Amino acid sequence: xxxxxxxxxxxxxxxxxxxxxxxxxxxxxxxxxxxxxxxxxxxxxxxxxxxxxxxxxxxxxxxxxxxxxxxxxxxxxxxxxxxxxxxxxxxxxxxxxxxxxxxxxxxxxxxx
Amino acid sequence: xxxxxxxxxxxxxxxxxxxxxxxxxxxxxxxxxxxxxxxxxxxxxxxxxxxxxxxxxxxxxxxxxxxxxxxxxxxxxxxxxxxxxxxxxxxxxxxxxxxxxxxxxxxxxxx
Numbered sequence: 001x002x003x004x005x006x007x008x009x010x011x012x013x014x015x016x017x018x019x020x021x022x023x024x025x026x027x028x029x030x031x032x033x034x035x036x037x038x039x040x041x042x043x044x045x046x047x048x049x050x051x052x053x054x055x056x057x058x059x060x061x062x063x064x065x066x067x068x069x070x071x072x073x074x075x076x077x078x079x080x081x082x083x084x085x086x087x088x089x090x091x092x093x094x095x096x097x098x099x100x101x102x103x104x105x106x107x108x109x110x111x112x
Numbered sequence: 113x114x115x116x117x118x119x120x121x122x123x124x125x126x127x128x129x130x131x132x133x134x135x136x137x138x139x140x141x142x143x144x145x146x147x148x149x150x151x152x153x154x155x156x157x158x159x160x161x162x163x164x165x166x167x168x169x170x171x172x173x174x175x176x177x178x179x180x181x182x183x184x185x186x187x188x189x190x191x192x193x194x195x196x197x198x199x200x201x202x203x204x205x206x207x208x209x210x211x212x213x214x215x216x217x218x219x220x221x222x223x
Contacts, residue, residue: 004155031208031209040215041150041198041215041216042213042215042216043156043200043211043213044213045210045211048208048209048210050208055208056208056210090155090156092155094209096209099144099146099158099161100146100148100158100161101156101158101211102158103148103155103156103157104155105153105154105155106153106154106155108153
């Protein structure tokens with residue numbers, strides 16, 4: 001059973017389109033995250049939700065909007081995609097009292 | 113000064129070698145110290161997690177933390193080709209448990 005699963009794995013889309021990435025965790029963790037990994041492999045946090053409540057909202061364009069329908073799901077919607085949005089987006093989850101995060105396998109977004 | 117500095121590599125070693133990976137940090141708010149391994153086209157996978165200065169061992173891996181010098185290391189003994197990956201140091205801070213990552217060191221272990 002996959003602990004943190006993201007869909008789709010690959011996404012190729014044109015500039016200006018709107019797209020969504022979905023994430024689900026079956027670990028029972030309270031907190032979920034979105035991270036962006038750029039072409040130089042640098043991982044940077046975008047958002048964090050704890051029990052459906054937004055607790056971290058880093059400086060990202062407001063074209064990016066996270067949504068957490070329940071504590072097991074955290075989706076990322078991106079409006080008006082730009083070339084610079086091309087990256088790998090990772091979902092992760094964690095639980096208070098347990099060390100570290102569990103990451104999904106990533107969504108490779110390419111904007112053309 | 114960047115919050116986290118990590119030796120960029122790439123690092124190439126023969127099978128069986130001892131590997132040393134290092135990060136320095138400047139943020140005193142970092143409370144927990146981690147190492148992640150990331151294989152190509154996969155998500156980062158937690159290898160080691162610690163919160164105190166000193167050494168922590170798990171099999172062939174040893175994590176070392178020196179809070180006074182703001183320095184962490186990961187040692188891999190008897191390195192194997194399957195250890196070939198990018199290694200990321202990571203630091204946790206704040207009640208939201210935000211992680212700040214190093215830029216990663218790409219390691220290749222040659223058979």
